[in-house]
Amino acid sequence: MPSPNSRNPWMFLLGASLLVCMVVDLYLIFEFAPEERSMGHVQRIFYFHVPSAWVSFLAFFVVFVASIRYLWKRERKYDMAANSAAEIGVLFSSLVLVTGPIWARPVWNTWWEWTPRLTLFMVLWFIFIAYLMLRNFVEDEERSARFCAVFGIVGFVDVPIVYMSIRLWRDIHPSPVIAGGEGSGLHPDMKIAFYFSLFTFTLLFVYLFVHRLRLEKSSVALSDLKKEMA
Amino acid sequence: MMNKVAVILWKDLLTEIRSKEMVFSMLVFSLMVAVIFNFSFPPGSDFIQDAAPGILWMTFIFASLLGMNRTFVYEVDKGCMQGLMLAPIDRIVIYISKLLVNFIFITLVELIALPLFGIFFKLDVLTSPGQLALVMLVSTLGFTIIGTLFSAIAVNTKTREVMLPILHFPVSIPVIICAVQATTAIFQEQAWSVVWGWTKIVIFFDVIFFIVAFWTFEFILEE
Numbered sequence: 096m097p098s099p100n101s102r103n104p105w106m107f108l109l110g111a112s113l114l115v116c117m118v119v120d121l122y123l124i125f126e127f128a129p130e131e132r133s134m135g136h137v138q139r140i141f142y143f144h145v146p147s148a149w150v151s152f153l154a155f156f157v158v159f160v161a162s163i164r165y166l167w168k169r170e171r172k173y174d175m176a177a178n179s180a181a182e183i184g185v186l187f188s189s190l191v192l193v194t195g196p197i198w199a200r201p202v203w204n205t206w207w208e209w210t211p212r213l214t215l216f217m218v219l220w221f222i223f224i225a226y227l228m229l230r231n232f233v234e235d236e237e238r239s240a241r242f243c244a245v246f247g248i249v250g251f252v253d254v255p256i257v258y259m260s261i262r263l264w265r266d267i268h269p270s271p272v273i274a275g276g277e278g279s280g281l282h283p284d285m286k287i288a289f290y291f292s293l294f295t296f297t298l299l300f301v302y303l304f305v306h307r308l309r310l311e312k313s314s315v316a317l318s319d320l321k322k323e324m325a
Numbered sequence: 326m327m328n329k330v331a332v333i334l335w336k337d338l339l340t341e342i343r344s345k346e347m348v349f350s351m352l353v354f355s356l357m358v359a360v361i362f363n364f365s366f367p368p369g370s371d372f373i374q375d376a377a378p379g380i381l382w383m384t385f386i387f388a389s390l391l392g393m394n395r396t397f398v399y400e401v402d403k404g405c406m407q408g409l410m411l412a413p414i415d416r417i418v419i420y421i422s423k424l425l426v427n428f429i430f431i432t433l434v435e436l437i438a439l440p441l442f443g444i445f446f447k448l449d450v451l452t453s454p455g456q457l458a459l460v461m462l463v464s465t466l467g468f469t470i471i472g473t474l475f476s477a478i479a480v481n482t483k484t485r486e487v488m489l490p491i492l493h494f495p496v497s498i499p500v501i502i503c504a505v506q507a508t509t510a511i512f513q514e515q516a517w518s519v520v521w522g523w524t525k526i527v528i529f530f531d532v533i534f535f536i537v538a539f540w541t542f543e544f545i546l547e548e
Contacts, residue, residue, distance in 0.1 A: 166544050221495035228491060232482040242478045245541045246492060249474070252537055253496045260499035260526050264506065 106305065113295070113302050120288075120295040128288035140198045142288055146296035147190040148212075151219060153300060154184030155251055158226070162247035165240060174240035175315065177247055179307035181226050183300060188220045211261040218257050222250040329414045333422035340399070341430065347392045351434045355388040359438070359445055377446045378508035382501060384438070386468060389431045393472040394489050396423050397480040406546075416543040424473045431465055448512060456511050456520050463527045464504035468497045470531060474538040477545045503527045 124142045131138035157180035165173035195213060196206040207213065226246055233239035281289060341347055362380045366373045400406040409419055439461075443450035450457065472493055479488040507523035 166541075218495050218498055225491045225495060229478070229482065229488065232484050232488060234483065238481060241544050241547060242481070245474075245478065245544055248541060249471075249496060249534070249537055252533060253499070256499045256526070256530050256533065260502045263522065263526070264502055 109298075109302055109305070113298050116291075116295040116298055120292050123288040123291050128285050129282055131285075134202055137198055137201050140194050142292040144191060144194040144198060145289070146293045147187045147194065148216065149293060150296050150300045151184050151188040151191060151216070153297070154180045154187060155219065155223075155254070157304070158184065158247045159251035162244035162251075165244045166248075171240070171315070174244065175308060175311040176304075177243065178230060179304055179311055181223055181230075181243075181247070182307060183303050185220070185223045185227065186303075187300075188216055188223060191216050192220060209264075211258060211264070214261045215254070215258050219254065222253070226250065326415075326418060329418045330422045330425070333409070333419065334425050337422070337426040338429070341426075347395055348430050348433055351388040351392045351430065352437055354391055355384045355434060355438045356441060358384040358387060359442055363445065373446060374448060374512075375509075377442070377448050378512060379505050380446070381439075381442055381508065382464070382504050384442075385431070385435055385465070386497070386501065388434060388438075389427070389465075389468060389472060390490050390493060392430055392434075393427055393469070393476045394479065394486050396427060396473060396476040398485075401480050410546060416546050417539060419546065420473065420477075420538065420542040423477075424469055427469045427473050428466060431469060432461075435461060435465065450512075452514055453511055456517065457508070460504060460507045460511065460520065460524055460527075463524060463531055464500050464507075467500035467504075467527050467531050467534070468493070470534045470538055471497050471500075474534075474542060474545070477542070499530050500527055503530075 120142075124139055128139065128142070130136060158177045161173045161177035161180065164170075165177065192213075195216070199208065200206050226243060229246055230239055230243050233242055359380070362384070363373070366376070397406070400409060410416075439450055442448065472489070475492045475496075476489055479485055479492065482488045503523040503526045507520050507527075510519045510523065
């Protein structure tokens with residue numbers, strides 16, 4: 096087991112570029128992007144909200160792929176990857192659920208509305224939480240990895256069906272502004288800020304994921320050492 | 326394969342006929358939930374009729390979770406799981422037979438509870454029995470497919486009975502929404518196309534999750 100090297104030049108490069116991107120992103124969001132005509136400054140939360148949602152889906156997708164790989168190859172690293180991604184997924188889907196209502200309060204005049212996408216994220220959040228609970232409530236490591244892999248796959252497959260059923264149920268969420276229908280669309284400067292924010296959040300995901308994975312590896316190495324000593 | 330399924334199915338049915346544990350507790354539980362739900366509405370309110378389909382399905386799902394929790398408890402606690410796993414059968418045979426057992430018991434409970442519901446909530450539950458039967462069939466199958474799969478996981482966790490609903494509810498939300506909406510449409514005597522719109526999502530769900538369960542169940546029962 097090689098010791099995790101904190102002076103890895105790639106990690107440093109990743110961290111440094113993330114820092115630069117974050118500062119630039121903040122500038123783009125709060126200075127560069129124009130103020131939205133009807134919603135005012137509160138619209139700027141969109142640049143955090145949508146990228147967080149994107150990262151949640153990305154995390155869920157990583158859980159899904161890693162779970163399949165784990166069941167197939169039975170290598171522990173895939174299970175570690177799934178666990179790390181699930182934790183980040185909880186973080187970002189929580190952010191979505193917090194930033195959404197902050198925006199909705201002045202714009203829709205309500206904190207919470209059972210729109211398909213809000214409901215979907217609530218469900219997504221519950222699935223992630225259930226996933227982490229399952230991981231903690233199974234004592235045997237190999238067993239917990241298998242169970243979580245199955246649940247991760249089932250949960251991911253469930254998402255489109257949840258969306259389909261809630262969408263039929265009711266819909267008042269703003270229609271997609273990106274690649275949406277007529278009358279939707281962003282000011283070109285808003286687009287720059289938005290896509291850059293999307294990129295920055297993705298980079299943040301990669302950074303958190305790599306670090307979380309290293310942490311997981313260290314903690315597994317530690318528990319292996321403890322077992323050897325016992 | 327069907328012979329093997331039938332053998333396990335018969336074993337479980339026989340156990341249930343002799344003990345009457347699962348069906349009886351599910352039935353008593355669902356009736357109690359129905360009575361308790363009554364207290365959350367002001368006496369004589371019309372609102373209760375609008376909420377009835379939701380209450381009906383909540384009751385069925387709570388009761389079924391109670392029952393499905395027991396799917397593998399006996400097998401694991403009495404050491405029968407080893408026997409089942411050593412038997413020269415595919416894992417999927419175990420899954421399908423357990424799924425059928427759960428489905429039979431839950432359907433039985435629903436059939437007994439439904440008319441009583443009609444009486445308690447002053448609902449004509451038999452406005453279109455064929456449509457209601459279809460909706461109940463596919464929805465019950467939907468949450469049984471998921472519940473049987475997850476009960477095999479939950480039985481091996483520290484918190485057993487608590488774990489099943491936590492795993493089950495978020496995943497079975499499409500079935501809950503569609504079953505409630507379809508049942509509402511039936512009770513309000515809406516067009517068949519409305520009922521079918523909801524029912525087909527449940528069927529879609531059933532098919533997808535049966536395939537997923539078919540493929541993943543063997544990984545749950547491995548050691």
